[in-house]
Each structure stands twice: as C-alpha cells, then as structure tokens.
Amino acid sequence: MKTMMRVAALSVAMMSLGSVASVQAADADIAVVDIGKVLQEIPQRKAIESKLKSEFDSRVREMQRMETEGQTLAAKLKKDESFMSAAERTKSQRRLSELQAEFNVKAQALQEDQRRRFSEEQKNVIEKIKTAVDSIAKSEGYEMVLNRQAVLYTNDESDITTQVIQQVSKGN
Template sequence: MKKWLCAAGLGLALAASASVQAANKIAVVNVASIFQQLPQRETVAKQLENEFKGRASELQKMESDLQTKMQKLQRDGSTMKASDRSKSENDLMAQREQFSNKAQAFEQDNRRRQMEERNKILSRIQDAIKSVASKDGYDIVIDANAVAYVSNAKDITTDVLKQVK
C-alpha cells in the first residue's frame, strides 16, 4: 500500500513538472518603463492640469485671503473690542473650515481623475501586451518588476511600446 501511494505521488509530481515544462515560451515586459515612455502620459497630465486649474487658483486665493485675515486678527486683535474679536475669530474659523472642505474635495477629485486616466493608459498597455504575446506565441508574460531573476525569457518591452504608440 505504501509503495502504491509513493508511486502515485511520484507520478503526480512528474505530470506536474511536465506541464510546467510545456509552457516554455515565456516573455518579460517592463510595464513601468512603457508607462514612463508614453507621450500620452504627458498629454493627459496637461489635460488634467487644465481641468483643475480653476479650482486650484480659487483655493490659492482662499488660502491667501485666509492668511491675510489671520495676520490682521493677530496684529489688531489686542486692540479690538471683545465682541468684534470674537466675531472675527468665528468668521475666520468658518472660513478655515470651508477652505479645508474645498481643499479635501479638490484632492479627492484630482486623485480620482488621475487614477481614471492612469487606468485607461494601463489598459491600453495590457491590450498591447496581449496582442504581442498572442502574435508571437508566448504562453506566459511576466512583468519584469515582479521577478527577481529570469534567465531565458525574451524581453518584449520594445515591441509592446511600439504597439501602444
């Protein structure tokens, strides 16, 4: 019985190793390098900058106005009536909270849009990788940054970059 189990285990190990050896067409691609070299990335960055330029300038204006009012309150606060100083402090706190809320919403919207555009570009890269891999008959394509060492795999980064451009 033990010999039978040992033989069955050895047979399974051999079958598994044979199936691993069957996938011998392996390629490597550097997705980060492709992403950095794409001219569309800079175009998208400028597009997003223009999209958020109005809100950014509004926030900068609010911030400078808030700083001016804070400096005025610090400078004139000791000579003001208590009721006027209290009113100015409350107005300043409300304005600071409004600025904080707008800044947080701006950051979230900006980050969300950047991720959307980044994912679009990465999707195009992924489609190009699939196209090159199927055209050249590769069984496995691995990101170069995910592997510590690969000895006999073809680097298809330039082919994918040509496909994406």
C-alpha cells in the same frame, strides 16, 4: 509488502508527472513587461497630466486665493488683536474659522475629484497597454506575459517593455 509496492508505484507516477510539468514549463514562452516603466515613458502620461492640470486649474487657483486670504486675515488678527474690541476680535476669529472650514471642505473635494479623474484616465491608458501586450504576445508567440514587478528574475531577452512602449506611443 503490497503497501510498499503501492507507495513505490505512486512515487514513480508522481515523479513522472512532475517531470512532465517541468518540461512543459520549460517549453512555455513567457515574457515580462514593466508596467511602471511603460506608464512613465509613454507620451500619453504628459498629455494626461496637462489635461488634468487645465481641468482643475480654476479650482486650484481658488484654493490658493482662499489660502492667501486666510493667511492675511490671520496675520491681521495677530497684529491688531490687542487694538480690537472684543466684538471685532470675535468677528475676525469667526470669519477665519469659517474660511478654514470652507477651505478644508473644498480641498478635500478637489483631491477626491483629482484622484477620481486620474484613475479614469489611467484606466484608459492601462487598456491601451493591455491591448499592446496582447498584440505583441500573439505576434511573438508568448503563452504568458507577467508584470516585471511580480518576477524575481528574468533575462533581458524575455522583457517586452520597450516594444510595449513603442506600440502604445504609436497609438497616441
């Protein structure tokens, strides 16, 4: 009998704690923001793309030049292979292999550098977005702001994405 009383008392206590927690959760002001949409719609995105394009433009042109040279050499080798001496053929094949290896090394380095620079620039934009979210949350009285992709459902009233886009865009 004592055990049943303890279980009943514990159950009542757990239920009251659960109802307090649900009441507190219902009172919490929670907003959501679609970070992906913000990143797509802010003007800084185009500025970053333009900046990175100009930053890597000479290296991209060099890669294109190497690719064209390799294609020309391969076509010439294929076309003239039957007329070439063994030494000329070996020399052309070796040059093509060297060009391909150099191209691969430079292409990998270019991709890594582009990825690194994009990450650096995106980190700066994410900081601006976070600052905007913090500012809006404080001014609107939100206790929590979640990423929209992490939420299964929300109503449009709790979505602050447009406000974030506007604030980040002003700070251009």
